[in-house]
Amino acid sequence: MTIEINLLPWREQRRLRKTRRFRQSLLLVLLLGLLVGWGIAQYEKSMVRAGQARLALIQRETDALTRDIQEMRNFRQLRERMLKQIDLIGELQSSRPLTIRVLDQLTATLVDGVHYTELNRRGSRLELSGVATSNRQVSDQMRALDNSSAFDIPLLSDVQSAEGPAAAKRFHMSVDEHPVDEAKPGAGS
Incomplete structure (x- = not known):
């Protein structure tokens, strides 16, 4: 199977x-x-x-x-x-x-018969315009500024005069300031 x-x-x-x-x-x-x-x-x-x-x-x-x-x-x-x-x-x-010193010196050096009409300051340079009764007073004013211990030699740039000998003289000058500690030789304080 x-x-x-x-x-x-x-x-x-x-x-x-x-x-x-x-x-x-x-x-x-x-x-x-x-x-x-x-x-x-x-x-x-x-x-x-x-x-x-x-x-x-x-x-x-x-x-x-x-x-x-x-x-x-x-x-x-x-x-x-x-x-x-x-x-x-x-x-x-x-x-x-x-500034006080400069203004004080400007008034101290002002000559009789002169008065300032304008004052400008540019750095240490002062530009002064004014009126004087004669040319001699303008010269005296320049000498007075030169003798001041606060200022250098002034430079006159312009003088104008009206007609007549007694006419006022208009002037314009500039002057440099001296620093406070710098003494001007030969100038009295």
Whole structure:
């Protein structure tokens, strides 16, 4: 007797099981790949967001530093203006006695019959305009200014006279001031 065993259905079932396991493994690997891909994409997105957050922070800090730098420039400009004003005030305060000295010397050296009509100061130079009754008084006035310790040699630039011998003489002269500590040789204080 011969027994015949049909192995085909068993082989078929085994092949179906292997195919099903393969498909399941393939599906599992595909799902695992998708999950890993999604995780990598999420990680990359988070890295991009973190980079953007760092860039935004750097931008904010840069803007703040730019504002601080501008404020420092403004403070420096303000400081420079204030230092110039302090220097100017100091200069004005130190020149106040000089102005008093100049005006005092102008009145002390004023000759009888002469009076000033205009006085302009440009640096250390005085521009004097005035009226005198004679040319001799204009000369005497120039000598008086020259003898003063406050002034240098005066320069007469213009004398105008109206008609007639008794007419007033208009004159214009300039004279430089001496600094306070500089003494004029041969002049009495």
